Amino acid sequence: MTSAYFSGSSEAGPRSAGKILGAARTVLSQQGYPGLTIEAVAAEAGVGKSTIYRWWPNKEALIADALAQVFRADEIPDLGDTHAELRQAVDMTISNYDNDEMAASLPALAVGLLPNPDLMARFREVFLLRKRENIAVALRRAADRGDLPHDVDTDLVQDVWAGTILYRRLMTGEVLDEHLAEHLVKIVTASPEQFSHKSCP
Amino acid sequence: MTSAYFSGSSEAGPRSAGKILGAARTVLSQQGYPGLTIEAVAAEAGVGKSTIYRWWPNKEALIADALAQVFRADEIPDLGDTHAELRQAVDMTISNYDNDEMAASLPALAVGLLPNPDLMARFREVFLLRKRENIAVALRRAADRGDLPHDVDTDLVQDVWAGTILYRRLMTGEVLDEHLAEHLVKIVTASPEQFSHKSCP
Amino acid sequence: MTSAYFSGSSEAGPRSAGKILGAARTVLSQQGYPGLTIEAVAAEAGVGKSTIYRWWPNKEALIADALAQVFRADEIPDLGDTHAELRQAVDMTISNYDNDEMAASLPALAVGLLPNPDLMARFREVFLLRKRENIAVALRRAADRGDLPHDVDTDLVQDVWAGTILYRRLMTGEVLDEHLAEHLVKIVTASPEQFSHKSCP
Amino acid sequence: MTSAYFSGSSEAGPRSAGKILGAARTVLSQQGYPGLTIEAVAAEAGVGKSTIYRWWPNKEALIADALAQVFRADEIPDLGDTHAELRQAVDMTISNYDNDEMAASLPALAVGLLPNPDLMARFREVFLLRKRENIAVALRRAADRGDLPHDVDTDLVQDVWAGTILYRRLMTGEVLDEHLAEHLVKIVTASPEQFSHKSCP
């Protein structure tokens, strides 16, 4: 698979999919999200506008595919060490957001897709679910080891992690360093019962 | 002072500031962020476009002022009860984000302002700093009581809170209920040492 | 009145009507009818496309107004001499068509307007009726003198004149010289009874 | 030979020439000249675009061939009666133009070909010369009978006839009835000396 992933037609794509998505990322990092126009991408890719519109219904879908190329959703290997695994999960999340390209584009994308539930669902699938499941596996492994509650709320953990990281990056502009990473891991490991489903008062 | 707050000219405003900001909020909730155009606001407010441009430099500033009107940054009263105070802080944050108008607009705004550091700084001042300081007071009060470390990292606490809430609202679409609120409070109170400045390993 | 005549809004027009219609004629003579694009006219006039679209609904209306500026529909003065007056009428018709701009554009215009009866009616009014009435006056004057039948079919006369001239110019490409002009006049004066309404067999 | 006549390659043609030219005429009468696109013709004919482009260089050539199929250029038989023969010539001309397909398309075609002298020459050959020569034969026969001057200007006669007919059809929209036909014949027979080459003053 090389492209047209977000738009759904995962089996096929334009011959110039690579050129186009690459151009989209180039324009995105040079001009920022508001400066990313289809015409600019077409020009940068040396491609006709219609070739882009033939395969992506709109700017949002194109950007989604372009970002999907660089969005990491790796599996967390079993290191035998819960802290190390969770740190790896947090680091992966940080690396996903620690560039203007992604930090600015993902929320803008979400905003653009909000009115369209179908596209929003697809967005979540591509950018959230795949990564979340991989991290959830590591979290459940930690639960098996007894380091986390057996009914650990993997979604809450990841909402706290990704939310904090994205918020810092986009809104406050603070750096995403290993201090933060360590804090985020420890918040979970230090009071694991807060991230259990049944821990409601 | 009634308006033009974000744009800096806090001492004055157009005669129709109220009408205009109200119209902006109306359009925002009816058409969503992408449908909010200056021309639509002018029409809704029964006002000339130039009147808007006379007082707000661009669409972003206008939206910022419109949102600032409904963004809560209340002081947290001394209730003598740390948990109750923190819960109040979290509830205020949730109430700020628990509507599409704000959830979609704030990130879109941030993205629009990102390339302009001055406006971004002003944005942070209006939407983050005022609220943060009020909550920081409560956090430091809790530290004085001994419920939190004396060097509590008020920014980290609030990044976790607001980040998680905004992320849920915008990206995953999950509900923001009192379960979540309680979890967020307890994350902090259950392992307070994780939110201390010096707690780095 | 300087413009927007064809489009109906005769009382008003864009501030740059002159520039725009002039540019249209320039492009028309330099690029020919098929090369006349709205974008080319806008560029030549140093004007935004939207200014053109604000005042003319489409390319046809614009060209119509541009041509109307140079289309002659003079009154034929009473010279006391039927032959001289008719020759003047024929000469005026020839001068209207004896340039590529008009010869190529008028039929193209007619073809473009054919599907729209309203615009076609307006086209006839602007380009045919005004001129025809002026010539009809001269023809009736000739009838009063006894040089033509009292019920002279002024439309037929002018159909023969304009038809022959336009056909030569556009289809056969032959020159429109004074030989032709003289023939056309004499065709009418030599057998005037053929141009009477009641002369049907 | 069935097609590709206008384009010059008279010896051969696509297997689907019939389908294509038929589709062209169908589209022409259903959508009008401006709606005739190569893609529409290809779709209507159930044919690939490239098949059309393989045999016709452009839209104009295709339309020309499509029209050539229905353009009549019959010989005028010797009826022994000048008036009857000329009336037949005029009727043939009328029948050529008395449908929107031809009336709108021929001028549009001429306009499109104007900038290209070669194609224009070919256009004249196909649509004018063949018919003109057949009619010229009848006119010269009339001259031999003494009904027209021996140096009758056959071109002028036909310019007057075809010009008047086409002008009525395209520009004024008046009907082409037998009144008109009779007038056109009589204009020539009533003052034949006006249609002589040497009759210049």
Added chain:
DNA sequence: TAGTAAACGAGACGGTACGTCACGTCTTCCT
């Protein structure tokens, strides 16, 4: 009868122009 070369349908491609929309600036006219 099989092999081959053309013509074919389908449709992607790089383009151009379309007509629309909103921007942010500007001018005009009314109150």
Added chain:
DNA sequence: AGGAAGACGTGACGTACCGTCTCGTTTACTA
């Protein structure tokens, strides 16, 4: 004098066709 009304130059939008160009697939002639 201030503001509503809205025209202006600009530039991106998404659409429609252009004419060119691969693709396999018939089709029909040759071997």
